Amino acid sequence: MAMSRAVLEGRAEDTDGRLLLLDPSDNVLVVRARIPAGETIRVGGGVPVPVPADLPLGHKIARRPIAAGEKIVKYGAPIGTATVAIDLGAHVHVHNVKSDYTPTYHLLGGEAGR
């Protein structure tokens, strides 16, 4: 499937090597190695974006600005809806995404436990 190729080849040239694009239609990138707070990341050749809090392995950031109400797309499939506008490079998680099926149960604080 498409994502396996992405894992093998899939860092967009102008994007931080610690970020992984799983499918060309995705609007999020997956963190493939922990990114500490205070660093900057490059996304799609844009200006470097500061990282305000640690981004753990396996979490997601916005590949482009995402409007409130827009679908979050990962693996080329919708995985939920943005509840607020999300800036390019921002952490995408339970504080700004909701399920289109059942609500997500978590023990994280308002900042999604970063």
Added chain:
Amino acid sequence: MTMRGWLRSDGRKGIRNTVVVGYLVECAHHVAREIALPFREEGVHVIGFPGCYPNAYAERMMERLCTHPNVGAVLLVSLGCESFDKRALERAVRATGRPVETIVIQGTGGTRKSIAAGRAFVAAQRAALDAAPTVPMDVSELVIGTVCGGSDGTSGISGNPAAGRAFDMLVEAGAACIFEETGELIGCEHIMAARAATPELGRELEASVAKAARYYATLGYGSFAAGNAEGGLSTIEEKSMGAYAKSGASPISGLIKPGDLPPRGGLYLLDVVPDGEVRWGFPNINDNAEIAELIACGSHAVLFVTGRGSVVGSAISPVVKICANPETYRRMEDDMDVDAGRIIEGRATLDEVGAEIRDLVIGLAAGGRTRSEELAHQEFVLTYKSFEPIGPACLPAA
């Protein structure tokens, strides 16, 4: 590697030759555990059903588990007054040619005498099974299940797709492979249905996920634990897309329910969500309930993909733990059989790890043991459920 197994009267072969001690109500659990304790690392496993009220699903599960190809002999432990039909289970086990005995604690004279009688039976059976001959076995005779637990944002990009590659290779070699948890396929139902062998089966696959969505909506929680969110998963759909990757890319041959045996090789979805109104609580209260159901469908071994770091194994069948997260692997290496996080760090490809998993599974039938077996993990959970039989479109045509 030469695969070998123990031939059973129904033609299936086991890759283990275990003595099962099965309690038939929670009141007999302690006695069963004490009987098995001295044999803990000698292939004697405890399973059982805690409820005192009758349940057809639980009785069928116990029968399937006690006549599983990995099981060579069975001791049943009854308190005496529970509703479980112990004589029917005993007859079913005996009909397969396996040695079986039922200890009724109330009739035997209490805890101490029951433990002594049980240990004598187990010791005799263990000695006989240790001398039992094996026969050659082929990959096409294997049934392999897969489950994921303690998932995080890495599960869906390394461990689950690597398990899927292993499944593709095993199905290609003629094995039966089973993936499950329809509640963790919510959001993937349409892409999954497109892989069905027939359009009718595709509709059954979609219906099974719709049933799961209704069930979980009624309960108010999806099949999603707090730790999933801590690991970067934001919604059940995201978890589902990752979990779905475990199924690989083979066509889907059938849809089965707990206790149904795949009739031939191929890829099967196990529908674990009860039929009818919501009445027993959560479909599977934890990962081990799912593992028990995969084993009841004949799984010789179960591939367990974890990101956060599960440590569990199971009674009856080995559990192969595939760690998706390289940070978790470094922390919990002793519990893990496969380091799939190498894929994320660019140190291995999906195909390489998939082949490693396949070889490890084949090795389990050639003397290999899993980490959880070496650590004596033998978790087991069985709770109340009810199912209708599968429909005619669910199995491949004869």
